[in-house]
Amino acid sequence: MKFIIDNIGLLGLTLVSGCALIWPTLQRRGEKVSTLQATQLINRGKTAILDVRDATEFAIAHLKDAINIPLSDLSQRMSELEKYKSKTIVVICQSGVRSAKATTQLKKAGFNEVYSLDGGLESWHSQGLPTTK
Numbered sequence: 001m002k003f004i005i006d007n008i009g010l011l012g013l014t015l016v017s018g019c020a021l022i023w024p025t026l027q028r029r030g031e032k033v034s035t036l037q038a039t040q041l042i043n044r045g046k047t048a049i050l051d052v053r054d055a056t057e058f059a060i061a062h063l064k065d066a067i068n069i070p071l072s073d074l075s076q077r078m079s080e081l082e083k084y085k086s087k088t089i090v091v092i093c094q095s096g097v098r099s100a101k102a103t104t105q106l107k108k109a110g111f112n113e114v115y116s117l118d119g120g121l122e123s124w125h126s127q128g129l130p131t132t133k
Contacts, residue, residue: 032118035127048084052102061131071098088113096120
């Protein structure tokens with residue numbers, strides 16, 4: 001007990017830093033799919049691919065038939081995606097961070113089957129999967 005009282009500051013700091021490390025894992029930012037799961041969804045034919053990277057990033061490389069709407073424009077251009085509401089949407093960005101945010105926005109807008117590609121286009125490239133320019 002004396003140890004706890006003498007080191008209460010250190011114990012508090014340890015608890016706070018542990019919580020700070022665990023917090024991002026506990027936050028849920030939409031459903032994620034692996035490259036294998038995304039490929040399976042795309043091959044079913046009822047999937048739209050939404051790329052939320054900037055136009056310059058999109059021009060370098062993107063998935064075939066991907067729709068490019070930058071994350072910064074997504075809320076204003078949501079109406080362009082209305083025709084895909086009944087389809088599954090796989091959202092892609094460079095590393096998976098922006099696509100997770102876009103997934104949350106789409107879910108709030110009433111899209112039911114929306115998934116973020118875990119690891120983004122970097123993960124897609126690391127698996128040797130094809131892209132177009």
